[in-house]
Amino acid sequence: MTKYEWRKSEKELYLPKNKPMKIDVKAMNYITIKGQGDPNERAFKERVEALYAASYTIRMLPKKGVVPDGYFEYTVYPLEGEWTTSQRDDGPLDKSLFVYRIMIRQPHFVTSNLFEELKPRFAEKIPSHLLKDLQFETIQEGLSVQMLHIGPFDTEPASFEKMEAYCVENDWSRQSKDHKEIYLSDPRKTAAEKMKTVLRFKITE
DSSP, X not given: XXXXXXXXXXXXXXXXXXXXXXXXXXXXXEEEEXXXXXXXXXXXXXXXXXXXXXXXXXXXXXXXXXXOTTOOOBOOOOEEEEEEEOOOSSXXXXXXXXXXXXXXXXXXXXXHHHHHHTHHHHTTTSOHHHHTTOEEEEEOOEEEEEEEEESOGGGXXXXXXXXXXXXXXXXXXXXXXXXXXXEOSOTTTSOXXXXXXXXXXXXXX
């Protein structure tokens, strides 16, 4: 059986163009974890590591002699994050006030029951204080506007301006300043000016 590649099969979700577009994002299953503070700090990195540890544990189950019902070979999905802030003034952006829920999507054969069954395996790689915060969730974003942002994270406001202008042109409303990011590049290996991140926010028509 050919390995399922999200980059090839779900381009609308994960590889949009570098211009705004509307999309209706259906319900999908994720492993998630919440946090707050500057994403450059250790706490964020630890949460990312926990998500990948759980996701790769599931991906590699057949090599451990475990094949869940409906299992198929696939590429692990990219890291995603929902971002907001507790900052309520117009001063310089204070990253220490960021509030986030980061996540990695799971194939449809991964259920809440399977997630619970696998927690002892997760515990071999994930510290207990992080494992207790991991959740299995079904999330439906619904009608949204998205675009591919190319460049460092700090230049994202320019892309959001384009997305908001696109909404004005079509008489849509952005529901809130909260937004989703999907990380297509590894910042450890990619030059800042070449980083690729999908930006998305919910809209009301």
